Amino acid sequence: MSGNGIVIEGLQKRYGSGDTLVDALKGVDMQVAPAEVVGLVGPSGSGKSTLLKCLGAVIEPSAGRMRLGEEMIYDGGWKIRDLRALRRDKIGFVFQAPYLIPFLDVLDNVALLPMLAGERNGVARKRAMELLEALDVGHRAKAMPAQLSGGEQQRVAIARALVNHPPVILADEPTAPLDSQRALAVIAILNDMARQYETAIIIVTHDEKIIPTFKRIYHIRDGRTHEEAGEGKSPHELIKTDKA
Amino acid sequence: MISLAGRDILHGWVRFLMTGFGLGLLIGVTLSMAGIYRGMVDDANVLIDNSGADLWVVQQGTLGPYAEPSSLYEDTYCSIIGMAGVARAANVTYLTMQVRHGGGDVRAMVVGVVPGGPGEPGQPGFLVAGRHLTGGHYEVVADVKAGCALGDTVIIRRNRFRVVGLTRRMVSSGGDPMLFIPLKDAQEAQFLKDNDMLLQQRRRTAQNPGFNRPNVPGLLDAIIASQTTSLYVNAVLVQLKPGYAPEAVAKDIQRWQRLQVYTRSQMRTILVDKLIATSAKQIGMFLVILSIVSAAIVAFIIYTMTMAKIREIAVLKLIGTRNRVIASMILQQAIGLGAIGFVVGKIAATLWSPFFPRYVLLEPGDAIRGFIIVMVISVLASILAITAALKVDPAEAIGG
Ligand SMILES: Nc1ncnc2c1ncn2[C@@H]1O[C@H](COP(=O)(O)OP(=O)(O)OP(=O)(O)O)[C@@H](O)[C@H]1O
Numbered sequence: 001m002s003g004n005g006i007v008i009e010g011l012q013k014r015y016g017s018g019d020t021l022v023d024a025l026k027g028v029d030m031q032v033a034p035a036e037v038v039g040l041v042g043p044s045g046s047g048k049s050t051l052l053k054c055l056g057a058v059i060e061p062s063a064g065r066m067r068l069g070e071e072m073i074y075d076g077g078w079k080i081r082d083l084r085a086l087r088r089d090k091i092g093f094v095f096q097a098p099y100l101i102p103f104l105d106v107l108d109n110v111a112l113l114p115m116l117a118g119e120r121n122g123v124a125r126k127r128a129m130e131l132l133e134a135l136d137v138g139h140r141a142k143a144m145p146a147q148l149s150g151g152e153q154q155r156v157a158i159a160r161a162l163v164n165h166p167p168v169i170l171a172d173e174p175t176a177p178l179d180s181q182r183a184l185a186v187i188a189i190l191n192d193m194a195r196q197y198e199t200a201i202i203i204v205t206h207d208e209k210i211i212p213t214f215k216r217i218y219h220i221r222d223g224r225t226h227e228e229a230g231e232g233k234s235p236h237e238l239i240k241t242d243k244a
Numbered sequence: 245m246i247s248l249a250g251r252d253i254l255h256g257w258v259r260f261l262m263t264g265f266g267l268g269l270l271i272g273v274t275l276s277m278a279g280i281y282r283g284m285v286d287d288a289n290v291l292i293d294n295s296g297a298d299l300w301v302v303q304q305g306t307l308g309p310y311a312e313p314s315s316l317y318e319d320t321y322c323s324i325i326g327m328a329g330v331a332r333a334a335n336v337t338y339l340t341m342q343v344r345h346g347g348g349d350v351r352a353m354v355v356g357v358v359p360g361g362p363g364e365p366g367q368p369g370f371l372v373a374g375r376h377l378t379g380g381h382y383e384v385v386a387d388v389k390a391g392c393a394l395g396d397t398v399i400i401r402r403n404r405f406r407v408v409g410l411t412r413r414m415v416s417s418g419g420d421p422m423l424f425i426p427l428k429d430a431q432e433a434q435f436l437k438d439n440d441m442l443l444q445q446r447r448r449t450a451q452n453p454g455f456n457r458p459n460v461p462g463l464l465d466a467i468i469a470s471q472t473t474s475l476y477v478n479a480v481l482v483q484l485k486p487g488y489a490p491e492a493v494a495k496d497i498q499r500w501q502r503l504q505v506y507t508r509s510q511m512r513t514i515l516v517d518k519l520i521a522t523s524a525k526q527i528g529m530f531l532v533i534l535s536i537v538s539a540a541i542v543a544f545i546i547y548t549m550t551m552a553k554i555r556e557i558a559v560l561k562l563i564g565t566r567n568r569v570i571a572s573m574i575l576q577q578a579i580g581l582g583a584i585g586f587v588v589g590k591i592a593a594t595l596w597s598p599f600f601p602r603y604v605l606l607e608p609g610d611a612i613r614g615f616i617i618v619m620v621i622s623v624l625a626s627i628l629a630i631t632a633a634l635k636v637d638p639a640e641a642i643g644g
């Protein structure tokens with residue numbers, strides 16, 4: 001991705017109306033460069049998931065601007081017609097739960113995305129397999145999701161988020177179901193992928209173990225963001241010290 | 245692209261097959277229903293064809309002899325046989341009743357015919373065993389559905405009949421097997437009164453001073469004799485000479501003899517349009533209900549199947565799957581279910597149709613129509629599920 005990664009300016013999101021009105025986002029500013037991994041932390045109900053959903057074009061913001069790379073995607077209204085194509089081609093999602101498709105085997109869970117984008121089955125599967133191997137679940141490619149451990153499932157979900165090489169990955173508490181070893185391993189993978197594919201990654205987390213790995217952290221409180229420098233420790237190093 | 249529908253079905257194929265099987269039994273019932281209707285029509289046609297008649301002569305103003313009671317003097321046929329265009333004419337009686345056979349009761353249509361051979365109107369057309377009725381008394385040619393064997397004894401009213409021949413596909417429009425007996429015996433059975441009644445009738449007649457005249461000896465006896473022997477039949481079956489139009493001859497008989505005459509096509513109309521019309525409507529109603537029930541079941545199953553994977557559908561949408569792909573996944577599953585159901589239904593209907601007491605005629609045309617209806621129902625039934633699936637908000641997949 002050329003250009004400036006993710007740029008968010010003055011983003012607002014209001015849920016409901018009247019009595020049920022909630023101002024979840026009141027003015028969010030954020031910038032993530034290509035190949036950068038930033039953390040997004042904040043108390044429960046502060047609007048973290050809401051922010052990711054807006055950025056992922058899953059819900060519509062109420063005001064503000066959002067830019068992905070060169071492309072203005074939201075400026076007081078969607079600037080793009082085909083939001084599904086945007087999600088498919090530009091954005092990878094990783095959630096707290098892996099949400100794999102239970103009736104597809106691991107390989108096709110990942111290969112489905114390039115297939116949906118029009119790639120031939122063979123090419124799509126080859127790309128999926130490479131990623132699964134890189135994430136160390138290649139040997140489980142023919143298994144069904146239900147036969148995998150939680151950590152394996154999460155790695156498959158990461159492979160799925162990465163397989164179309166999206167310029168942006170949005171991860172909402174991706175390490176919540178994992179022990180600290182595996183959590184750090186997942187962060188390590190995301191860091192490696194960010195570097196390799198120039199991907200801008202936002203990770204929402206509560207996880208004390210992984211917070212030290214971020215170079216930059218956005219705090220969100222009461223619907224507004226504040227930027228802060230992080231420790232920027234290497235997750236690979238942390239895995240070793242954690243083991244020791 | 246891989247087939248999402250196919251993969252989902254493979255993933256839960258046991259459940260899918262079982263559901264398809266259940267639906268199939270329902271479709272089988274529906275096909276059998278249609279087959280029962282076709283069987284009724286076919287029975288009516290066979291009844292007409294096998295009677296060997298070109299014209300039916302019955303009592304004036306009646307729809308006899310199958311649809312309404314009709315009685316004629318038994319010598320009516322003598323004047324008919326002399327009319328232009330008539331090759332052969334024969335008296336017949338029809339009476340649907342319980343006959344006793346082998347310790348049980350069988351409902352049968354007892355047909356009284358003038359013993360002759362095949363080709364005489366009213367005779368059973370072909371035999372599967374034994375011989376036709378000859379001149380003798382108390383013999384019967386039975387349809388195999390009556391469950392008799394050659395040499396068996398059948399009791400009709402008070403008389404015992406010996407089975408001398410067996411025929412096939414000779415049933416009344418109500419589906420009862422036919423028993424052919426000599427006309428004289430049939431008249432006796434039809435108009436026979438029990439002893440008490442005879443005594444009573446005799447007493448009443450004797451009490452009537454108009455009949456019991458001391459100065460006319462023998463009058464009372466003659467009247468009583470005429471009361472107890474029947475000289476009626478239900479119809480006269482007529483075969484035409486080649487080259488005569490049935491309508492023309494029918495008109496002649498009608499005009500000169502003051503009788504009601506029906507041609508083959510008129511008789512067909514009476515049997516199919518009038519006699520079995522109510523049954524046909526009954527079955528039609530059943531077909532409609534069964535179709536609606538099948539549609540509701542397919543809709544319900546597909547809806548439940550879709551709702552069970554609503555989260556996966558939300559994820560599919562989230563990762564950019566087009567509505568078209570999701571809709572076609574659901575549609576394919578509905579059609580797959582319908583197809584399994586149809587195959588199972590067709591096999592089931594074929595397997596169980598011989599066990600029906602009445603003839604069940606499964607027409608290939610009905611099967612094709614049934615298949616089309618099942619497919620249409622499947623498509624319509626999936627609309628509900630597709631609508632629900634397309635409404636799912638991808639945000640639901642994320643939670644958070
Ligand atoms: N669909 C919705 N309708 C109305 N209000 C909502 C909706 N989704 C979220 N909210 C409200 O918006 C606010 C922000 O919610 P959000 O889910 O973004 O918080 P969060 O930071 O992700 O919290 P957590 O850490 O618990 O996941 C909350 O007050 C929440 O109740």
Ligand SMILES: [Mg+2]
Nearest residue numbers: 048049643644
């Ligand atoms: Mg959240």
